[in-house]
Amino acid sequence: MKNSNIPLSRYEQMLRAEEECDSITAGRRAKFYSPAFRAAMEALKPVHKTEAEPLREPLVSK
């Protein structure tokens, strides 16, 4: 039976940290996120509805 109280070595800690991360990534995300991915992310944001603009009088040209 493993003793969970044994402290992990630094190497094991680093491997554990790598495993726990969703993805091991670095980089400037702006450049290579596709429009489709950005649209998907935008769709996840809460929507703030704005009041519809009042209808304007139609322009009538004579």
Next chain:
Amino acid sequence: MSIWLRNRQTGEQIAAQLELHVSKEQIAETECEWTGYRSSVPVETLSAIPESNDWNWLAKYEASLQGLTQFLGIRLEGKLQGMLQLDLVPRASRTNRYSVDHVLYVEYLETAPWNQKAYMDRHARFGGVGLELILGAIEMSVAHGCHGSLGLHSLPGALGFYLSLRFKDYGPDSSEEGLHYLELSPSDAVILKKESAK
């Protein structure tokens, strides 16, 4: 250069190769493999869309400045298990803004999708890929007169990983969409190398 990865299922150490010059052909082949793998995993099974889900390494290669950028990779079982794009033009360090210290900047780093928790949950295959790529970048930094110092912008999901590697967090960078900028100092690079010796 021989390095070691960890088989996450068996716990065994496995010999792999660190490649310091990944060619355009290798990048194109890898992009096909990684994209094919990503598309084989139904999006509805993912807990979150991985931050690098839409990255395209061939596009990164095409956009890079030839001769001033280098692509590193780790090969095992005939496939690249991770890639790192390194800017070879030294940049001013933020560790000591009054000194003339410089860092090499990691433009991009990504492990293969089958090594990522986001795709594989608890069945991710190989561990240590990110660590070994950073160790390779440290060697490049030494070779380019930056004494092992590195800088990078971490995507949010990987912040804990870089902090565990002794990178210092300089906080959100407004010029990079708020991504945290991190640096590894020369002294911490030396300690990291010692700690990583297996």
